[in-house]
Amino acid sequence: MTDWTEKYRPSSLSEVRGNNKARDALREWADTWEDHREAVILHGSPGVGKTSAAHALAADEGWDVVELNASDQRTASVVERVAGEAAKSGTLGGGTGGRKLVVMDEADNLHGNVDRGGSAAITDLVKESTQPIVLIANEFYDMSNSLRNACQDIEFRDVSKRSIVPVLRDICRREGIEYDEEALEAIAEQNSGDLRSAVNDLQALAETEEKLTTDDVVMGERDRTEGVFDFLDDLIKNLGAQDALEAAYDVDETPDDLVNWVEDNVPKDYYGDELADAYEFLSNADVWLGRVRATQNYSYWRYATDNIAAGVAASRRHDHGGWTRYGPPSYWRKLGSSRATRNKRDYVARKVAEVSGTSMSTARRKVVPFLATMTHHCKNRELTVAMTAAYDLDAEHVSFVTGSGETTNKVQSIVEDAEQLRSERAVEHSGGAFEGEASASFDEDESGEDAASETEDESENEQEDEDSDDDQAGLDDFF
DSSP states (O other), X not given: OOOHHHHTOOSSGGGOOSOHHHXXXXXXXXXXXXXXXXXXXXXXXXXXXXXXXXXXXXXHHTOEEEEEOSGGGOXXXXXXXXXXXXXXXXXXXXXXXXXXXXXXSOGGGOOTTTTTTHHHHHHHHHHHOSSXXXXXXXXXXXXXXXXXXXXXXXXXXXXXXXXXXXXXXXXXXXXXXXXXXXXXXXXXXXXXXXXXXXHHHHHHHHTTOSEEOGXXXXXXXXXXXXXXXXXXXXXXXXXXXXXXXXXXXXXXXOHHHHXXXXXXXXXXXXXXXXXXXXXHHHHHHHHHHHHHHHHOOGGGHHHHHIIIIIIHXXXXXXXXXXXXXXXXXXXXXXXXXXXXXXHHHHHHHHHHHHHHTOOHHHIIIIXXXXXXXXXXXGOSHHHHHHHHHHHTOOHHHHHHHHOOOTTSHHHHHHHHHHHHHHHHHHHHHHOOTTHHHHHHHHHHHHHXXXXXXXXXXXXXXXXXXXXXXXTTHHHHHHO
């Protein structure tokens, strides 16, 4: 059977139900796009019609749609190749060759290393686009500040029961389904603003029942996770300990993430003794999370959640009314800002591992720290040049290892000398057609002495490495 959510998807903005204000704002955005040329973010709970509205808008305007929504389609290269081509030139193959509407779903899921540069590419794209772009998001504030600031935004609210019932009634009429009005109202009530889920439930019931009655609607309330911002507002301002604990189980966040959300946002309302008590509970939660990491026993999560939710709620001593602007944890922003440094570290470690035949972990923890110590601020210039040549490093990675400024003349000259050294070595090792026998003869004469010397040197070096481990503990911890 055809999916009814697709079969009855609105073909025009006028058919979008329950969000008249958002629908009109989207139409105005499209009509005035030539004047402002900004992208727009449609945000709101799942199933309220955001994606349907975008496609309906394209149908009304006669625009072709280029859609990018799978996570494996959001790398920087793909964004630039697919969405970038459409957004900048409008000449992507297919369609009318005229205006293109670029639609990107799940735009709030661009964080960490998962998108492999896609987030930055999308931000650049919306700033440079010569075609209209619609970004779809469930959580507006999960998106980066730079991306939000580069776009207009339109909020889609949960669809009311009185808007859902007429849609269900119309589908029943078209499908020839007999129903009691109370049954449709019960479906709408159970889905709490999610029109798409209501249609799915109607289809599931219609496949097994000849006539829909209230008794048939026995599915129970759909398991809907609570948004983290709603949870924070309830936890900090309203709920008691038991209710807060139950609400925490409905939030789609692990305790590891939830403790960061609460820790960063509770000081925006709590103060004095209540804030001190709240942080005491969060400290206890962190202890339990540490035990989870140490033992991999995830049953300890329950004790962390007890402290995060019930403990923080029980700490409240004052009324905290009004609206508070909560935001994502600063810890995540710090991770983002250190990503470039970690990438440089891993690049150098990878080069070292390839040349020396060690693992990435060994190169990162044991080799790179020694290189950093020996070439600190490029004081041992000859060694720094040799290192740069051996591992084929460029200026930014020499700067990372040595701690010197990337654009300084010192680093630039080292990179140039290393390039020359690599060229000279390439010539030396290229040899001639008749050099093989001479080289072999020389190697045979010297092999016995060299082997003995190398064995003795290796033994001494191994002992030196063992003696140096303690001295390099701090660097090992960092790398």
